[in-house]
Amino acid sequence: MNVPLLIARRYFSSKKKRNIISIISNISMIGVAVGTMALIIVLSVFNGLEDLVRSLYSKSDPDLVISATKGKAFEVTAPLLTKLKATSGVSLVTEVIEDNALLQYHDRQMVVKMKGVSENFFAQSNIDSALVEGDHQLMRGGEPYALLGAGVQHELSIALNNRFSPLHLLYPRNTGKKALSLNPENAFNEQNIFAGGVFLIEQHIDDSYIFVPLEFAQSLLRYGNKRTSLEVRVGNGYSIADVKETLRSELGTSFQVLDSDEQHVSLLKAIKVEKMFVFITFAFILLIASLNIFFSLSMLVIDKRKDVAVLMAMGCTRVTIRNIFLYEGAIVALVGAVTGLVLGVTICWLQQTFGLVSMGMATSVVDSYPVKMQFLDIILTAIAIIVITITVSIRPALAASQQDLRENL
Known part of the structure; x- marks a missing residue:
């Protein structure tokens, strides 16, 4: 029989506790419950936002991107493409000029x-599923067409398939001179292209990107055989991580091979950092709420001085007395934490299932706040509560274990 736990449970459920001690204990439980619930919900929202970012970019992102370690572009030769296509796990290679x-x-x-892509681009990209107007085909009847972001179309008020008003694209001409020519005819390469479709993916992409045929970008930028990147689709049944490592070893240090997360490492890292600081902030709030446990235990120790003296007279050690009040604090925290955990998980489940809280924006790509519960968050929350409970x-x-027996009998 665990005597300290038994006595702690009796103290916790005792109806003879002084009213003020009972009130403070209840406040402690409510504070821990609210803090735990809020922590679970906020961490789940950050998990949902991280998954939302990945899902949004997955419509336009390839499985892997190969680019030069140094410089903006690199030469793409037939042997290089043959080598890549022969690599185990590589299903498709798309040439890109951006x-x-x-x-x-x-x-x-x-x-x-401007992103120029080869003909097989839409065989590995899901951007055509994000089309809101027009057609995604970049070549029609031998003529080039551009696929525009919704923000670009709105900014310039572009009408699709207007053969009387094509888009006019200009790119600085590389004359080998440091100063740009003041004559516009000599300063820029110029080409026209028709607007063929509009996509809606994510604000950053929608407000800045247009997709054009590779040959059009190659001609406008005068790139020749140079490409800014090669996009790789990994075949079914192959691990993206394994194919990435294989390509890195075959291509050497002159190239870098990035998966989807590495292509947006700054954004995802920012979300993780924000999540970490939110966890620290709410853990601190939990600590503040748990200070009531300190006050309620301190008052309980004063109230139970005679009980402690009797127990010590009966042979209880100071360790046993200490454990009684440690268990008492743990019970208060446990009841609050379990209540908060159940409430937090329930609210997250309701949000996932029914989308109770809306994003409140008509242009949002999702109707409600995304949430995703992770078991690791629950474990970290439990560890935080245990550490905080022991601390307070x-x-x-x-203090209870160090009382003088003679003064309290």
Whole structure:
């Protein structure tokens, strides 16, 4: 029989406790419950946002991207493409030329991120599923067409398939001179292209990207055999991580091979850092709420001085007395934590199932706040509560075990 736990349970459920002690204990449980619930919900929201970012970019991101370690572009030769396509796990290789260009339409203009892609691009990208207007085909009847982000179309008020007003793209001409020519005809390469479709993926992409045929970008930028990247689709049944490591070993240090997370490492790292600081902040709030446990235990020690003296007279050691009050603090924290955990998980489940809380934006890609519960978050929350409970309970428990037997009998 665990005597300290038994006595602690009796103290916790005793109806003869002084009213103020009972009130403080209840406040402690409510504080721990609310803090635990809030921590579970907020961490789940960050998990949901992280998954949302991945799902949004998965519509346009390839499995792997190969780019030069140094410089903006690199030479792509037939032997290199043959080598890549022969690599185990590589299903498709798309050639890409990507750079900034000046887009003009009527009397409006803006700098866009122009991405020229080879014909097999849509065989590995799901961007065609994000189409909201027009067609995703970049070549029609031998003529090039551009696929625009919704933000670009809105900014320039572009009408699709307008053969009388094509898009006008300009790119600085590389003349080998440090100074740019003041004559516009000599300063820029210029080409026209028709607007064929509009996509809606994510604000950063929608507001800046246009997709064009590879040959069009190659001609405008005068890139020749140079490419800014090669996009790789991994075949079914193959691990992206394994194929990535294989390509890195075959290509050497002159190239870098990035998976989807590594392509957006800054954004995902920012979400993780924010999640960490939120965890620390709410853990601190839990600590503040748990200070009530310290006060309730301190008052309980004063109230139970005679009980402690009797127990010590009966042969209880100071360790046993200390454990009684440690268990008392643990019970208060446990009841609050379990209540908060159940409430937090229930609210997250309701949000996942029914989408109770809306994003509140008509243009949002999701109707409600995304949430995703992770077992690791629950474990970390439990560890935080255990550490906090021991921290606030140890002082009153030690004070109870150090009482003078003769003064309290």
